[in-house]
């Protein structure tokens with residue numbers, strides 16, 4: 001079957017089969033939560049929700065100002081990016097959201113729900129200070145049954161953060177370095193957890209793809225303090241080490257530093273979090289402090 005010809009959403013009850021990524025995209029946004037939503041036209045100050053999705057035409061239309069947007073137009077507005085970035089976004093973030101089984105397979109056994117609908121819920125990380133756009137750009141999804149957010153760390157691995165109960169983290173597949181939007185030319189701030197890495201991007205003010213393009217450093221999470229060797233073995237250079245301010249973090253920093261020295265790699269040690277344990281704790285308790293420290297650290301590059 002051709003890529004793109006798959007059913008994005010399948011519901012045995014409603015018999016819906018959209019051969020497009022528009023609905024898939026809308027479900028990722030935090031404004032598409034009812035039939036009518038606030039118009040996305042930046043020039044239209046819509047005080048009652050006037051825009052809706054037309055599945056037949058596969059576009060969104062505002063019944064007040066009259067604009068109609070296809071998927072690319074909508075992404076350009078939402079993520080404040082150009083045509084090329086919108087295409088890249090669709091390619092990287094939407095096309096891979098394939099359900100486990102296609103509509104055709106599902107039709108063979110209508111009693112079984114083969115579809116794995118991709119779900120989004122930005123509330124948990126919003127409470128931890130991280131804006132919805134950033135979460136969307138990082139393709140963070142949600143499992144409503146198991147109550148966890150899923151942070152992809154490579155095309156085959158992920159870290160799950162459970163939001164209820166004692167059990168907090170689960171790595172799916174091997175523990176990989178989390179390095180979204182990595183660019184080799186930039187220095188790299190190294191943190192432990194994925195949510196800490198995202199918190200640093202938040203502190204850098206990243207709310208759109210064009211913001212992401214302007215950052216002065218990569219942010220990379222080890223995934224776990226014990227995973228420091230993976231970074232030492234990688235060819236990532238110009239490192240700014242900002243692991244957790246606790247025993248495990250300090251221990252990992254010492255081991256990592258020794259290993260980097262052995263390999264003749266450039267690195268700096270910084271404390272960006274003041275009295276706090278890690279980036280997210282600092283972001284939640286003193287956002288301005290974290291913003292200033294990250295800025296300072298990149299200026300003194």
Ligand SMILES: [Zn+2]
Pocket residue numbers: 039040041044046050062063064065066067
């Ligand atoms: Zn409008």
